[in-house]
Amino acid sequence: MNYLDYIKGAHLGLRRVTPQLIDKFVKVPIGILICLCGLYGVNSVIKLTPVAIPASVICMLLLFLGLLVLEKVVGTRRVSSLLSWLDIPLGFSLRWINIMFTPSFTLLPLAPSVSVGETFKIAAVFVVGYFIMLAGSVYFVWGIQKVYQVRRRPYDADSVRGDSIELSSMTSATSRRMDEEGERTRNSGNTSKPTDHSVSSSEVSEAVEDYAETSGQPSTSNPIRFGYPLSNTTSMGALGFEMEAPKPTAVISRPNNPGMTIPDRCLTGELSTNGAMQQVRETYTGEDSLVNRTAVFVQLNIDWIVYGTLGVIGLIIYLTTGYAIILHLAIVVLTFFSTRIIPPQYRRYLHPIPICGGASIFFIYLFALLRQETVYTNLHAFKTGRNYLTLFDTADYGGVKPGAGDILSSLLDVSIMALAMPMYNYRTDLKRHFFQLVIPSLVAGLASFLIYPPVAYACGIESTRALAFMARSVTLALAMPITAAVGGSSTLISVMAILSGVFGVLFGQTFLGRRWLRVREDDYVTRGISMGICSSAVASAHLLTIDPRAAALSSLSFFLYGVIMIILAAIPPLVTIVRSWVSLGPL
Structure with missing residues (x-):
């Protein structure tokens, strides 16, 4: 065994991944530090005002509005250049947002003990309340769509089959059209071989229209928007081309609102690098030396x-x-x-x-x-509480060192701020559905603030824990100040806020599906708004991997919902009334 080959292979592998390491461990940290400095400055300004909204949420809104203003002033092309720089820290933060939520679960053993009976009551109110709130949000959005006369197709078997055009059918239509073109070309005496064996998107679009006409289904001029994947990999037929059925890949639907399908592995924060890694394997398979095998191992x-x-x-x-x-x-x-x-x-x-x-x-x-x-x-x-906001607070945190949880909580603020990116990418949809966002968020905020505490208290849950239920569906960055403003249990809300998001990821899509609420998969408005209100930033991160348009609406809906809750918690007479419903006096 030649150990020198291992050393050479490791060195070769490190040289190959040097650009990747520079991006991850130089560019991204510098970008995140700049974002944290901006967040710290905004938080310092917020301290001078009676506003209790976290700096991360304010910066998310400011970044979104700033991009909109810049687009009007300097144009979309220059804003796109800016977005490429912003994507270095913010794109990284979005891809790894799930890991930022883990400290709440890691600190569970420090939570005050709760009796077994009360635990079951908390679980019952949590689960039943979630499904009632999700169903209410869905029907409320549908009601607003009906008022504004927005067409909403029913979720039935015929419409499902109509929207799920099989690739083989598209291929047949495309092949027929290519056969006709080939026949016309041959008859015209043109015997030159084609130089490009790819099928253009316009040809596939026409094929979809042909299929729609023969099947009786409504046609669309943009098949990509409805999730039909295209491939440039085709095989030469006798007179035309046959498309190979590809696996779903990221596709673009509109210049301003790109739609994409990202593999499920992104739920765990894994970057979409499987194609690059496969290329690494294929590139060096022929060189089966120990040096190259070691280099590939280091790369992967x-x-x-x-x-x-x-x-x-x-x-x-x-x-x-x-x-x-x-x-x-x-x-x-x-x-x-x-x-x-x-x-x-x-x-x-x-x-x-x-x-x-x-x-x-x-x-x-x-x-x-x-x-x-x-x-x-x-x-x-x-987690000691010594995050980026308190790092220079020597009066209250003198001698206290930050922990790993404080680093992750600081990065969570950057991730919340980064949600402005998908909001900007889908700004057209946000403008179109503005009232469908505001009205459900307002109603859900009032219902949560006024109904959850007395219901939870009536079920036998302790007063401060009952108050924490009002912010159970708010993103953690907003849920903590809301709970503190009303005197609720900070320990319980830190768990419930994350669990509401996880619960939505695990069961929300199933509950929205054809067996229960029958929300169509292409109804990104209803899915995004309802999941944003009920499952906050965790659901937005999940939707970002499966339906970015829904993620954009989800981001704005959980922001509006949380801001409404913050405003309600900042009204002392209202807080006193709610506290009296759970047998507590004024703060």
């Missing part, structure tokens, strides 16, 4: 290598100094990576956020034993 596993090395360094620092920030951060990232091992058919139910949270607790406990410390001591050090 560079993230594991980097964070594994970081974990070893963090373990040494923890054992010698007792400071575990690097170790804990590596644990969270590596356990989150490990969720990719879960088969796709089970990944929907074994969501990476709770799985990563539970696994992180286990490994933190194991490493705490090495220093003969308790898991509770390490979990308190995991």
Whole structure:
């Protein structure tokens, strides 16, 4: 065994991934630091006002409005250049937003104990309330669509078949048209061979129209918008072309509103790099030397290598100094990576956020034993509250060191701010459906604020926990100040806010499907608004991977819903009335 070949292979692999490492560990951190500085500045201004809205949400709205203004002033092309720079930190934050939610689950052992009976009551109110709120949001959006005379096709078998045009049928129509063109070309005496074996999107569009005419279904001039994947890989036929049925890939529907289909692996934060990795394998398969095999291994596993090395360094620092920030951060990232091992058919139910949270607790406990410390001591050090907003607050946090959870919570603010990107990309849809966004968000906010606390209290849930239910569907960045403003349980809301999002990812799409509420898959308005109101930023992150247009509406709806709740919580007489309903006095 030649160890020198391993060293050469590792060096070759590192040289090949150097641009990737520069992007991930130089450009992205610099961009995120700039974003955090902006968030810190906005938060400093907010402190001077009575406004209680988090800086991340304000910056999300400011970035969205700023892009709209710039588009009017300098034009779309220059804004696109700016977006390419913004995508470095913000695109990264969006792709990995799920990992930012894990600290809430990791800190669950620190929560005050709750009796078994009250636990079941909390679970019952949580589950039943979620489905009632989701159904109410769906029917309310449908009602507004009816008032504004928006066409809404029913979810029945015929319409499903009509919208799900099989690729083989499209191929047949395309082949017939290409046969006719080939026949005309041959008859005209043109015997030159075609130089391009690809089928243009306009030809496929015409094929879809031909199919629609023969099948009696409404035609569309843009098949890509409805999810029909195209492929440039075709085989030469006798007189035409035969399209090979490709796997779904990212496609573009409109210049201003690109639609795409992103693989399910993005739910775990994995970047869409499978094609690049496959290319790496194919490129170096012929060179079967030990050096090249080692180089390919380094390329394919560079993230594991980097964070594994970081974990070893963090373990040494923890054992010698007792400071575990690097170790804990590596644990969270590596356990989150490990969720990719879960088969796709089970990944929907074994969501990476709770799985990563539970696994992180286990490994933190194991490493705490090495220093003969308790898991509770390490979990308190995991998140101390010394994030980017309090980093320079020496008066209240003097001597307190930040933990891995504080880093992740800081990055969560950047991820919330980054939701302005899909909102801008789908600005046309947002403008078109503005009233369908505002009215349901207002009604849902009033209902949650006024109905949840007394109902939860009547079911036997303790007063402060009952108050926390009012913000259960608000994104965590907004739920915490809302709960603090009304005197609710901060521990319970930190869990419920994340669980509402995870619950929506696990069961929301099924409940919206044909067996229950029968919301069409192409009804991105209803799906986006209802999921945004009921499942906040976690659902928006999920929708971003399967329906970006719905994700844009979801982002704006959870923002409006949260802002309405913030406004209600800032009205002292109203807060006093709600607190009296759960047998509590004024604050």
